[in-house]
Amino acid sequence: MTLEITTARPDPALLDLPWSTPLEDWPEDTLAALPRGISRHVVRFVKLGPRVLAVKEIKADIADREYAMLRNLRRLGVPSVEPFGVVHGRTDAFGEPLDACLITRHLQFSLPYRALYSQNLRPGTAVRLMDALALLLVRLHLDGFWWGDVSLSNTLFRRDAGAFAAYLVDAETGELHPKLSRGQREHDLDIAQVNIAGELMDLDAGGFLEESADPFDVAASIIERYHSLWDELTATEQFEAGDRWRVEERIRRLNGLGFDVDELSITTDIGGTEMVITPKVVDAGHHSRRLLRLTGLDVGENQARRLLNDLDAYAAATDRQGEDEEILAHDWLAKVYEPVVRAVPRDLTGRLEPAEVFHEVLEHRWYMSERAGHDVMVGDALADYLSAVLPSKPEEKAVLGVDTQEMPVISGPL
């Protein structure tokens, strides 16, 4: 059989990878890191030019399906890893066929949950992870995606202005439907609860869980968080026709949660005394889209919110509130944002994403101001942050996993 590579970004260097060797036995010099992750399949990280790629060995039809699914999810704008390609037709040195490989790009500055737990956790991290995962699940469900294997292991987290943003990593069991039934959504939540409880219990058994939070309480909290967010995004609201401000209010609340309302249905009863509103199409990324339009910066939703707040503060401080927003944003970018992120020394740029550095500098300034009893200048806060805080942070640009192992379940007769 001949090797057949399907990829949206052809890179001849792909051909140099040792495809005729079972993934498990790939030589260390091709690997970017050792195998990590509780995984049903063999997964390896390889370096290819400037990129780090994740390679997963699976059956050809499943690889094709997952590749197509990840592409669809990207098209829908769901936060997920970027599919890179599929390799078919592999044979070993004796001509025996080998399974296909699915290749995805490693998401820079993303953190597996196990890496987060192996650091000294700030209190409440578990809660913030659940918030991020609940939001991801709501977004997937709004787009008609049934995941089928919701878990911390199948998710990557990126820091997002003190919170986290969750990205889907494994779409192997997923299905896209025009619309999900309540049963499908509940089944996903059920699976999430069991998997998260298992994963946290496992951390506990391994001595990695320092937080006092009970794994079962944390796992159960995702259900509550999911439901409150889902209801806010989809629930029908009824009020008297005179209270029209409630339409505006609902849209503002949704914006506050980071969603734009693309379609809202408004109906009245026959007499016109009562109004009923239902959001029909909501779209995540309210703040990040606005920031992207104004500044060209592509950052996380909470980071965008933070940056936009700082932009407002800049307008107020320079007494330019009435001015054209785009011109203002351009000035803010050149005079405030860029000087901060450019000040990070080269050897520290792998610690945090630029927007996260900016967020932390603002936080740092707030704490310094509080301690000093007066406003501290950004420049002073930046200098102090760069010398006292950032160097102590771990490198997070390419964290590929910590203390995990493969646990293939189906690999032999019963």
Place this chain on the structure above:
Amino acid sequence: MATVTFDNATRQYPGNPVPSVDKLNIEIEDGEFLVFVGPSGCGKSTSLRMLAGLEEVNAGRILIGDRDVTNLSPKDRDVAMVFQNYALYPHMTVADNMGFALKIAGVDKGEIRKRVEEAAKILDLSPYLDRKPKALSGGQRQRVAMGRAIVRSPQVFLMDEPLSNLDAKLRVQTRTQIASLQRRLGVTTVYVTHDQVEAMTMGDRVAVLKDGILMQCDSPRRMYDHPQNVFVAGFIGSPAMNLMEASVTDGGVNLGGHTVPVERDALKSAGKNVTLGVRPEDLELSDDGSGIPVTVDVVEELGADAYIYGSTEQKLLASTGETGGPVPFIARVDGRRPPEKGTVIHLKPKSGHVHVFNADSGERIGD
């Protein structure tokens, strides 16, 4: 444990002109292993998911025992999807891996330990309960994963193509083991596969679906010997049954100049033509030139038997007035003296082993 009843259960997706599952009626007995099988898009997975609570039921009802579960959420149905999520946790003991999910359901510690021990006994895992999964073989790990479903002691197990990502050899081993485990547990099980061999080897009964409609639900033996229609006849059995059109004559059906006797009453409604089916193993070589002439293309020798892959010319069809082209034909013959490739042989069906179907409706005629 319980019975499962599909009572005119129907699923129609919005915007689809036809239902994906149309008035499904099946009564599954307590402890029975029922397999849904059919080609892609036949509604088998949808049927399972209606039972699981993942797909809405637009009309009809679904009962587990006497309980109408049509509108219950998945977790209130007391069913377990097996192999849905079978991650094992490396730092937890085998016992914890099997039992931890029960804690979510609020089962107390003593009861969890009891159920885990019972399941371990059935799965031959008792000596390993306090070990870590890493110390187990692949097969033992797989049984731990199954143990997670067993300790929940659900009323019904649901399995949706659980073997689809195994290689062929492992699939054969595992299906035997799932079937024997199910028999030991005695839990009502509904299983979905696209593979008719898997269906026939595992199920107490097999339900064949096509385009959302139940074509037949019977034991594997009955399904094989008495396919209710042309679809089931062609779908069940490997190699597939030979199906060809034949004209009705006095007292039977004409097949290559040879009259296959069929009850006169049964043929009354049939019209001038019927579809005739003969399984490859139900044919005999004839030495007198009568029977179906078959040109041998390939001979597959398997030792005791040999399979002949060839073709036969369709006779003049009364329905269209035309001669059909050559149709493929498969026959099993004695492996010690198989015919030569390229020769023309004549085959006669063994008596009582001919299936006759209405040419228009495809329904079986006679017994």
